[in-house]
Amino acid sequence: MSEEDDALIAMFIQESTEHLETIEPDLLILEEKGKDTDPAIINRMFRSVHTIKGTSGFFGLSNISNLSHTMENLLGKIRENVIVPTSQITDSLLAGSDKLTQMIQDVPNSESIDASAEKEVINALLEGGGEIKPKAEEKTEEEPKVEEVAAAEEKTETKEEAETKEDIAASSSSETQVVTTPQFPVLDNYQDYVNDAVQTGKFLFVIDLKLNGNNDARKNTFKQFEQLIGPVGTLIATNPEISNELNFLSCNNDILQILVSTVLEFDLVCTLTELTEKEIRQVKIPKSAFKKKKVEETGSDNDNQAVADDDNDQEPERVKRKLRLLNEKLSNNVAPGSGDDIANAAKSTTTKQPVIEETLRVSVSLLDELINMAGELVLIRNQLSRTVGGSTSNDPQAPLIQSLDSITSRIQAKVMHARMQQVQVVFSKFPRVVRDLANKMKKKITLELRGGEVELDKSVIEYLSDPLTHMIRNVVDHAIELPEIRKAAGKPANGQVQLAAYHENGMVNIAMIDDGAGIDAEKIKSKAIDKGLITSKQAENMGEEDALALIFAPGFSMAKQVSDVSGRGVGMDVVRTNIEKLRGSVQITSKVGAGTNITLKLPLTLAIIPAMIISVRNHRFAIPEIGLVKIVRVVDTELEDQIQMVYNAPVLRMQDMLLPLVDLADVLEMHVTWPDDGDKTERRASWLQRQTKKTNESQDKASEGKDRRSNKNKVIYIMVINIGGNKFGMVVDNVLDSEEIVVKPLPSYFQENVCFSATTILGDGSVALIIDYAGIMEKANINFGNIEQSELAKRQGEMRSPEHEKQNIIILETGSGLRMGILTRMVRRVEKIRRKDIDLINDNHYVRYTDKTYRIILPGQVLGLEFDNSLEEINEDEEKELCMVISNIPGLQAGLVFAKIVDTMDTYIDLDQQAIQASGLYGSARLDEHVVLFPNISELFNMVEITAPPPESIWDGSGLKALVVDDTLFSRLMTSSYLSQADFEVTQAKDGEKALELLKNEEFDLMVTDLNMPGMDGFELVKETRETDNCDIPIIATSLFSSKALEFRCGQAGMVGCVPIMDKVRLMNIVESLKRQ
């Protein structure tokens, strides 16, 4: 029984949800059209609420039942034109329907949900209906219906009418059509009331009123009863009939039977009349009575019901029928009152037009099973056609195979189709969202929905709701202007928002088009710069579309003020994340003043995706086509031209960019698992290594030639992949096929492997793994210096931030063309030297220059990035000019030798510390389409054991902790390296806030801070520092420009000194003086 109950409740929830879904748009229409609303719509709402009330009552869900009852009352009044619908009324009803939705979604706890506020509002409106009542009274003459439900004042009139009815009843009392009540009443005599009751969902009760005492007392009892029942129902008739006030004494057994029509339910009537349950009986409205009514209705054409029948949607009818069937089955267990109620509701629909299309509820798991089997069928078909395919075309089996082929395809298509749902499912909630938001923001917005019939897979539909809601909110909040502003701009006050779904290129597009203010790409850029999402250098080079796409970046919000609608800086990134999760993409175009168009491109289904089948070391993998930009085929002999090595990271030259490459076999560690076996492995395992070799030994023609011979005609494929705007290339052996693959879950044993997202079964029946791009990127350690990554890095507290200060740098090129950048500030001078000036002494190179001898090194060689032998080459032109960079490290008589100076420039450097890592290297950056490495000169010298004479050794900070605060990565790294060379344990902070955080948790012996920082500057930081445990910490300030005035200010602020940034000597002198103290 309990299982049965659960099933019934589940059905109730589903049914009620469907009803509520229709109520909402209807209420919106009601609000819009007011009293001109099509009565059919009001009827529909009334019936929906009524059904919910009835069914919830049946389950004893009194909270739901009560609220829906209250709503039903109000709707009843509206329907009878007693109350004119105002926006206040629709608001209250919408609030009510929201509450109902809430309760129905959480049925087990619905009793504890407080709906009193909603009920109060509606009840207040119902009572306030009194003010409207006079209007209703005017109408009573023409419209008897109004009068039936009219309030107490009218009851005399009603009674009179009831009496006439009773006359008829008496005359035909022999009729036996009444099912449940003996003798009284004969419903046929009160056809109007019965019809009304059926239509409005009222109940008929026979109440036994005990009358005692003399006629006056009896009369009083009756009057009291009348007054009691008047406001909530209608007294239809009495038995015996009270034709005049004198015959109260004639009642049998002193009992007056009264037929009442009321909106109250059984138990409520009991409470109201303070009578026992025995004294009240509910009258079933028999089918026969109802049928008559129907005939009458169709006869009198002006009834609303008939209209409602025609344009009503079929859904509630179907559900009701089902419920009725169930109800009949269970009728034995049904509680007396509400069960009948459902029966009534059900009967009221039996005469509706037949349902045109039969539908059936099928569980998703069954569908999935079917899809699975259909997939298997396809495989078998493929295998079969392969076996038979070899034979001749006049094979008698050929036609059979052909029909099998076509029917299999059709089965698969149909089964897939069974999972499809209309976009309408998601769309339908937006009119309400837009309405509510627009009202709140005092905007006028018309939402147009198109293409609701476009179908998408159920799983896609489910994921779509959130992103679309965010988008809609943003449009209402940001895009559409206030009516006055719109008018001033010459646009209609009503903002137009269009939400359209349509098919395109095998994908479904969902476009949201508004005619609002549009998005200013420049504003977006400056905002993004403010937020540190991009650097101004990036902004300069950024196209309009890319800039607009920034609104989807995490942490970006365009709202000038944070409202509760949107603008919390989350939201739009959710859109892109969710859509990309669905293997879809987001496009945005906008024109300032004219509007914005955001288009979501979605796959039809998640269960089947188009994929490329590739192979790596003879293992096949599937890679999703979404995200795959293109495939580059590189012949082995061209490898060298197309693929460059930056340190040991291979990159592919592609148009305007360098594409980082990942060898799939490497990432999957396929060499390790499968030991080398001969030539193939050699080729496979080593193309990268060979590449490195080639670069290093570009002179070694012989070895290269050999290399080429052994690998002639070998081809590799590079899958260019775009994931969230980041592009990288994945190197594979072979591209085999493009297939629509069925996605199957990854067995739990492999779920730790980030490289795979799922499995699939290929055409030949074997299993293949589906590659997860994001996982590959993670595994391969590719880090992109773009907005998302920097956001991520920020979150993880990594020190990697765009530069905010311009740096003057010299760019130099080494003998093998490697570009390096050195800060001018670190260079004492750059001198031209000639090859012949170089001497080799004890394996080290020296240059005589201006009477001094300098030890020289080749930076690329020291870094291990290249094999630069330009110093050793004997046949090299002795007069060849090289250039030597002499650093300003004091006491160091050494220089770096480069082939030439490329440029000097003042620029922002977006230093990437992840892409290329080596000791002696700060990182790399892209400048003018070249990768430029930034060496740490003093470390370089250290690496070849060139150290400046002693002074350094006296700066001994061992065992001491220093905190370096600087927003500029370069100066921060420099300052840190000075201190760590003096054996300080250095902690870095990129801004004041970060530094304070550290200071609160840790004790430091020294702090060196930049004065000029965004947010909290150096002086503020010093002030704040005094509040922490580190209040006595000596602080040294660094500044781009040092002046007496500044030094004085620093002194005042309690700092021990102020030195120009990167002035190692002065900094360390101060440190030393501190030490001595």
Next chain:
Amino acid sequence: MLVCTFSLGELYLGIDIVLVREINQSLGYTSVPGAPDHIRGMLNIRGSVITMFNLKQRLNMVKYDKIEEQENIESNNDPQDSDIKTPKKQQQFNIILRTKSEVNRINRSIAEEDCSWGDPVGLVVDRLGDVQKIEDHTIQVAPANLQGISTAFVRGVVEMDNKLLLILNVGSIFNENEDSENS
């Protein structure tokens, strides 16, 4: 209880037949890069992806049998021209096990006790034996050291026609946390 028997090298092993869904001959395994050695790969059985465990590796038998080891590496390292592996020496067999819910429909207590796996799994074995009827009382506790196989994997031992039949504790075999090293 009915026991489905099979052999692995010289070992005579068996598992409760309730746990066995079907047995077939080796098809194409799809190996998974980065997966532990004892996972042979994945197999497609009528649309569901089965994770196949190499029982020999799982029981850590390899180091006790040089020849077997050779064979294993070869098959692991297998064919170069196709994803589908066809072992050269001998055809191996796949014992596909029932999933927990399938076992549950037959015998709830066995499902609770033995089925540690959530996804469909199977075992790769060398040769198949008969189905043997074993009286519960004839099952003895496994000796402490059984050719180097961890006792965690063995539920008990039955003497049959001068042979020793090891009844496997299937649950621990598919439980990745079980340590196969301590023997």
